[in-house]
Amino acid sequence: MTPPASTAAAPxxxxxxxxxxxxxxxxxxxxxxxxxxxxxxLSIPAGAIVTLIGANGAGKTTTLRTISGLIPARRGAxxxxxxxxxxxxxxxxxxxxxxxxxxxxxxxxxxTVLENLRMGAFRQPRRALIADDLDRVYQLFxxxxxxxxxxxxTLSGGEQQMLAIGRALMSRxxxxxxxxxxxxxxxxxxxxxxxxxxxxxxxxxxxIILVExxxxxxxEISDFGYVLETGRVILAGRSTDLRxxxxxxxxxxxxx
Amino acid sequence: xxxxxxxxxxxxxxxxxYALIALGYTMVYGVLRFIxxxxxxxxxxxxxxxxxxxRWMPSDSMAGxxxxxxxxMAFCALLGVVIERLAYRPLxxxxxxxxLITAIGVSLLLEYTGQFLFGAxxxxxxxxxxxxxxxxxxxxxxxxxxxxxxxxxxxxxxxxHFIVLKTRFGTAMRAISFHPVAATLxxxxxxxxxxxxxxxxxxxxxxxxxxxSLNYQSIDPLMGVLPGLKAFVxxxxxxxxNIPGAALGGLLLGIIETFxxxxxxxxxxxxxxxxxxxxxxxxxxxxxxxxxxxxxx
Numbered sequence: 001m002t003p004p005a006s007t008a009a010a011p012x013x014x015x016x017x018x019x020x021x022x023x024x025x026x027x028x029x030x031x032x033x034x035x036x037x038x039x040x041x042l043s044i045p046a047g048a049i050v051t052l053i054g055a056n057g058a059g060k061t062t063t064l065r066t067i068s069g070l071i072p073a074r075r076g077a078x079x080x081x082x083x084x085x086x087x088x089x090x091x092x093x094x095x096x097x098x099x100x101x102x103x104x105x106x107x108x109x110x111x112t113v114l115e116n117l118r119m120g121a122f123r124q125p126r127r128a129l130i131a132d133d134l135d136r137v138y139q140l141f142x143x144x145x146x147x148x149x150x151x152x153x154t155l156s157g158g159e160q161q162m163l164a165i166g167r168a169l170m171s172r173x174x175x176x177x178x179x180x181x182x183x184x185x186x187x188x189x190x191x192x193x194x195x196x197x198x199x200x201x202x203x204x205x206x207x208i209i210l211v212e213x214x215x216x217x218x219x220e221i222s223d224f225g226y227v228l229e230t231g232r233v234i235l236a237g238r239s240t241d242l243r244x245x246x247x248x249x250x251x252x253x254x255x256x
Numbered sequence: 257x258x259x260x261x262x263x264x265x266x267x268x269x270x271x272x273x274y275a276l277i278a279l280g281y282t283m284v285y286g287v288l289r290f291i292x293x294x295x296x297x298x299x300x301x302x303x304x305x306x307x308x309x310x311r312w313m314p315s316d317s318m319a320g321x322x323x324x325x326x327x328x329m330a331f332c333a334l335l336g337v338v339i340e341r342l343a344y345r346p347l348x349x350x351x352x353x354x355x356l357i358t359a360i361g362v363s364l365l366l367e368y369t370g371q372f373l374f375g376a377x378x379x380x381x382x383x384x385x386x387x388x389x390x391x392x393x394x395x396x397x398x399x400x401x402x403x404x405x406x407x408x409x410x411x412x413x414x415x416x417h418f419i420v421l422k423t424r425f426g427t428a429m430r431a432i433s434f435h436p437v438a439a440t441l442x443x444x445x446x447x448x449x450x451x452x453x454x455x456x457x458x459x460x461x462x463x464x465x466x467x468x469s470l471n472y473q474s475i476d477p478l479m480g481v482l483p484g485l486k487a488f489v490x491x492x493x494x495x496x497x498n499i500p501g502a503a504l505g506g507l508l509l510g511i512i513e514t515f516x517x518x519x520x521x522x523x524x525x526x527x528x529x530x531x532x533x534x535x536x537x538x539x540x541x542x543x544x545x546x547x548x549x550x551x552x553x
Contacts, residue, residue: 068441094443106438108431119431122424123443171443 020079021046021207022067022098022175027076029059029066036062038231039076044175044224049201049208051218051239053252054228060211061103063228064177067209068100069093080175095123099173103180103211105164109153113144116152116163120170130170136204137166140196158189165196169204176200177209182217190214194221215252219243227252258394263518264511269402269471271510272409276464277487278494278502279416280336280457286433286497287453290352293359294339295461296484297366298332300477302462303381303469304374305331310382321384325408325466329459336458337451345447370477378476381469401470412463413503416456420499425452433497486513493533495546504544509533 022044029037037059044050052060065071067078069090077084085093099120108116117137121130138145141162147155152163161181168176178197182190198221201208212218219225219239227235227248235248242248249255277299284292305328315321343362347355389399398406420426428449432439440446468483469475490509494501513529521528536544 070437070441089445090440091443091445094441099443100441102438102441106435106441108434108438110430110434111427115427115431118424119427119439119444120442122428122445167442 019046020044021081022209023077023079024063024067025077025079027063027066027078028074029062029071030074031062031071036231037066040228040231040233042226042233042236044207044209046174046207047201047205048224049197049210049222050224050226051210051212051215051222052226052228053212053215053218053248055251057230058228059231060228061179062231064100064102064179064209064211067093067098067177091123094171094173097172097174098177099168099171099175100177101161101164101168101179101181103183105160107152107155107160107163107167109151111152112149113152113155113163114148116167117144117170120167123171133170133172137169140169140199141166157185158193161185161189161193162196165193165200169200169206173206175207175209177211179211180213181210182212182214190217197221215248216254219248219253258396259518261394261396263514265396265398265402265406267511267514268507269405269467269510270514271507272405273464273468273483273506274487274490274510275503275506276409276412276460276467277484278491278506279499280461281488281491282494282496282499282502283429283453283457285491286499287429287436287450288344288355290344290355291359291488292344292454292457293356293484294343294362294366295457296480296487297363297370298336298339298458298480299461299465299468299484300370300475300480301335301366302328302332302458302465303475303479304370304477305462306384306466306469307379307381307475310384314382315384316386318385321404324384325463328466329462332462332465333455333459336454336461340451340454345450367477367480374477376477378474381473381475384466384470404470405467408463408467412460416460416499419456425449429453489530489533493536493543495543498543498545498547501543501545508544 020043024040024042026039026041027037028035028039040059040063052063054060062071066073069088073086078086080096080098085096108119111119117134118130121133124130143159144162144166152160155163181193181197185193194217197208197210200206210218210222219242222239225237225239225242226233227242235242235245243253277295280295281291306324309324309327315324339362343358344355347358385400385404387400389397391397420429428439428444431444432446432449436446486509487506490505491502493508494505509529512532513525516522516528517525
């Protein structure tokens with residue numbers, strides 16, 4: 001592992017457990033000539049909730065998009081369950097067990113709720129399993145069960161977020177990545193959505209990567225956190241430690 | 257009145273063919289946002305496939321005719337998939353203009369390969385279905401060929417409707433048309449769904465080619481150019497990317513064209529038909545059933 005650029009802020013090596021489900025090594029990503037990620041390394045332990053925090057343009061969304069195979073990596077490796085997934089197509093990566101709820105949700109507004117969920121199970125050939133998964137999603141989000149044939153574009157923002165998460169769960173991910181799930185939602189809804197995220201992690205043993213502007217919330221729910229700044233990891237550690245870190249408190253938690 | 261009905265019938269059978277071609281343009285536009293200009297030549301290949309299949313196993317019955325129709329549709333479905341695989345897929349990440357120009361190239365390739373293989377001279381198209389005409393009270397005349405168009409087109413449209421609305425691949429086509437990135441992120445294999453879309457559109461174009469040739473009885477390698485252009489316009493008038501819109505636009509164009517052709521302005525048929533369509537677009541720029549799409553930056 002290459003040491004992070006800022007040695008002063010280097011994470012203590014014992015902070016993160018070994019045997020990660022996902023490991024990113026020295027990942028570099030460019031948009032044209034602009035470097036979006038400058039050699040980041042992350043380790044996501046199985047069963048954990050890990051959050052990426054940082055300002056706009058720090059590289060959080062780029063990290064998720066690269067893991068999902070939407071952007072090619074210029075250098076580095078992404079190991080999922082020990083296997084390098086760099087260069088795989090996005091749909092192949094979903095098939096391996098990594099699912100993303102993208103920023104802005106990107107539900108299919110022209111399809112019904114049920115059709116959206118079924119698209120999440122596009123690669124599942126067994127109808128019986130699709131029915132099981134559908135039931136599990138409906139248990140998690142009873143609001144969706146009430147309106148399977150509603151056109152998804154007419155759902156409220158909170159319902160659309162539930163649908164986006166439900167759709168991602170339909171592919172039975174081992175790793176679920178959520179990009180700004182609180183974006184544009186009322187505080188009460190945000191709390192409800194975060195409760196569901198915690199429940200998915202607890203009940204289905206799904207490992208979760210959470211990208212979130214609201215660092216307070218993100219560090220509260222997560223086990224580990226990484227702080228990104230202009231394409232580099234500048235801090236990493238247990239979320240409880242990060243919340244006490246003066247640098248984090250000042251820059252991201254709004255406490256001086 | 258009889259003349260009106262007769263013309264309406266003629267218009268509907270011509271419009272049905274336009275509709276069958278227009279669907280291919282609109283479906284490919286829906287998933288890839290580009291106009292497949294080679295589509296009109298797949299229509300031509302469909303007609304020639306029917307011609308050669310009939311030589312190989314001449315049809316003398318309803319079932320024989322349907323078998324030839326199905327064979328030609330299957331052949332063109334494959335052709336559509338191959339065209340996409342070889343010509344368009346390598347350019348998927350390039351600008352749409354590159355793909356558009358490539359499509360024109362593929363179109364010319366098909367036309368002149370057709371001239372090379374089949375000769376440039378028109379060939380008489382065989383009667384695939386037993387020829388009979390039915391005379392109705394009041395003098396309305398319907399031939400089996402027209403009947404074939406009027407019965408088979410609704411069946412094909414119903415089948416397409418079912419595929420697009422009720423099947424996994426049809427739903428995926430609509431998902432991709434809404435947001436391709438979101439579609440890959442949920443695990444939809446874009447390549448497979450795009451191949452499927454080309455197969456579907458090309459099969460319909462082949463059906464259109466055969467039904468058109470049954471009524472015009474002469475085929476040549478450049479026969480796709482004008483009907484293809486008209487079907488493309490029909491797809492735009494209906495609202496490009498909108499499937500019911502393409503069917504509606506096709507029928508409308510066929511009916512307008514036939515009525516103008518039967519009037520004393522018949523020498524200006526195409527001019528008048530197209531002027532009417534331009535008028536429609538002036539008032540509904542997104543087409544009859546289309547929604548205006550805001551170009552995202």
